[in-house]
Amino acid sequence: MTNSHGHGGEHGYGTAGGYGAVPPQNPYGQAPYEQNPYAQPVPPQPYPGRPVPPQPYAGRPVPPQPYAAAPEPYAAQPPAAAPQFAAPPHSQPQQPQPHSQPQPGAFPGFPGPLPRRSRLAVLLQFLLQWIYAPLWIVGLVILFAVLILSDYNGGGPSSDGWLKVNRTFIPPRRLRAELTGRPEDWERYVTPIIRRRIAAAEAKHAAGGGEVQADLGREVSVGLADRLYRGLGAAGVVRIGERHGWHGVLPSGPNTVHIRLVRRFPAPAGLNAPSPHDPPAAPGTPWGPQPTRSALLLPFVFLLQIVYVPVYGLATFWNDRPEPDHWERWGARWTVGPRAFRAEFTDSPAAWDRHIRRILQRDTKRELARTADSYARLTTPDGTYFRRIQLHRATYRGAGAHRALSIAAEDGWTLDPAYTPDPANSLRLCRREQR
Template structure:
């Protein structure tokens, strides 16, 4: 009878394996450590039971399957990977779906009066257009009046959108059922999360001490009244986000997500040979020199128009204006460098911009602190600063002043160059 040892050490009937996987002698004792049998039951047949258990002792003293005592897990080994990014970002332990949270998120808010909701829904088709028209007229008056004050934000000017009830929300307001509110909130939340993640992909977010970045978003109470902040957090956890305590702001639910630091950037060192022209890190083609004066004059007209068109539009890219300006505008400082396309002129222009940004960051206390408490300043050079010299040349000049590539961002030399420097004397 084949004992099974001829097939790579597989177990057979009647012969022990060549190596005990439990690190003990073959069947010297039960590998589970709890067995009424002293020997291997396969090597020595088990005698048939001939006596019953005595009634006064229904269970033998040595139980074949004693209850297993749970082993305590050290705190430092309990869920190490999920907690690290949250702890580094200052959020504590990541929330678990469906589990009560410390200082938990509030549930559904009180329902509004259905008659008031119907009246508002009917009247909004009259006052909403008049409201928007009044805002447009006010904006035109401020332009011609040469108004230079700060003024309210665009969101404050367009408060009409806060009092407008779309037809999709009307049913949820009237019924008050959580499932109707969830169907209304879910697509809105998905769009907000997608926009926030697009902001992170374009370089947005708050840099943390672990070089990761945190992006945030929030929803107003009118969007989730019948679902509650706890329901919104539950939906957000399905996208990898978590809730953040709103503090005294009971009219919003705040959400955040921590993105880890990018991998080691694939970028040249300042000591490497200069990058070849046309490559991402090398010099880029400059624009036709005779057209630059016309571009310089025309931008006085179309730049304000562009600003008016995008006044109420939230771009997902935080540096969209710099990226757009680097392609369609020319600044007075970069005009001479781009017009002559001289390496010396480009180097002088890069040094001027670095000197300006260094003074700005040195005069402010904004920045991220390392675990040892060192303040780190960050700047960004857009493409217009180093177009004709190349991102590698700008990196070489910045290294002379102590600036290095920021490890919290993926290098994007075709659009901008992000640098960092510790604030040390």
């Protein structure tokens, strides 16, 4: 057989291997190409000498191709006919989406942007709010004064939304987003709000807040009303929250247009605390007795708190502090309760013990009044759940946190493993129960 690589038949027409001749056997064996494991079985090549049907798109006969393959290595094909250079379908590069718009389907189930409000209605509300908002506040003050003077004991409305005039107020920063309706303007407006609320929620967790889960971790959440992200959509809010490690919860119930971001923190790795049966802690240490106030100053504190406690309450009514027990921490320093007055005034260990037992008895009775069904979501598969109470610093100031822990252990209370111990401010106790 003549070798097609010879100089005489390299490009000859009508010769062996040229156009118009009978196609020869494959000179490279039965498997000229590496077999594709995912391709269908290829039928064998036709026998030599069998006539080849004409190709409808060319003026010369060619052997039938069982599958799309590259042309013969020595055939002079036009450049446009080379299939190996043809771009496969759907290989065109897609244009990048704007950063402010979420990818379709990235957060399935979360509503998209809400219908845009009329520009005229937005402008009228923005102009008129400077008139009706002050009148609304004055009306609320007058209403509260009338209710207090008339000794009103009736039930209030089911929702206090009508008390918060800020829900109908359009700040100037949101006016641009309302007028343009562009998602990037809405994202520029709502992003600082989400950051502030996330920072406050994480500070709340650091101060002992959050909802305890069945695995002893704690979950904190922030919610946003639809007026804050109307043109961005809930999916855009979730996308912003995921940048900070938070994830969204699908809206359900009546608040289908409100979005909630949550983050779950694991339980503390270990509790650095003494055992209830350890020797008493030294005075001045975090677990030991704390200095009490002077017996001469205490009566003045007891009387003056009647004046400054209501003022403090009014001053902080609209302020959402990150510490969930800030009032208890503040009250332990600047107020004294009627029950703790005798114990702190005498600074007697027996008086402090009686005070601690009295508070423990009260809180235990209140906690045991809850049914086991109320812990259904926090019950483990084996039917175990935890009852929880909290003792504040004012309860055990002169006796010490370790003494309060020892007294609580008599009734089966131990330190709650879901919280990092903070004896300088409060003791969080738990008791295991079985359904």
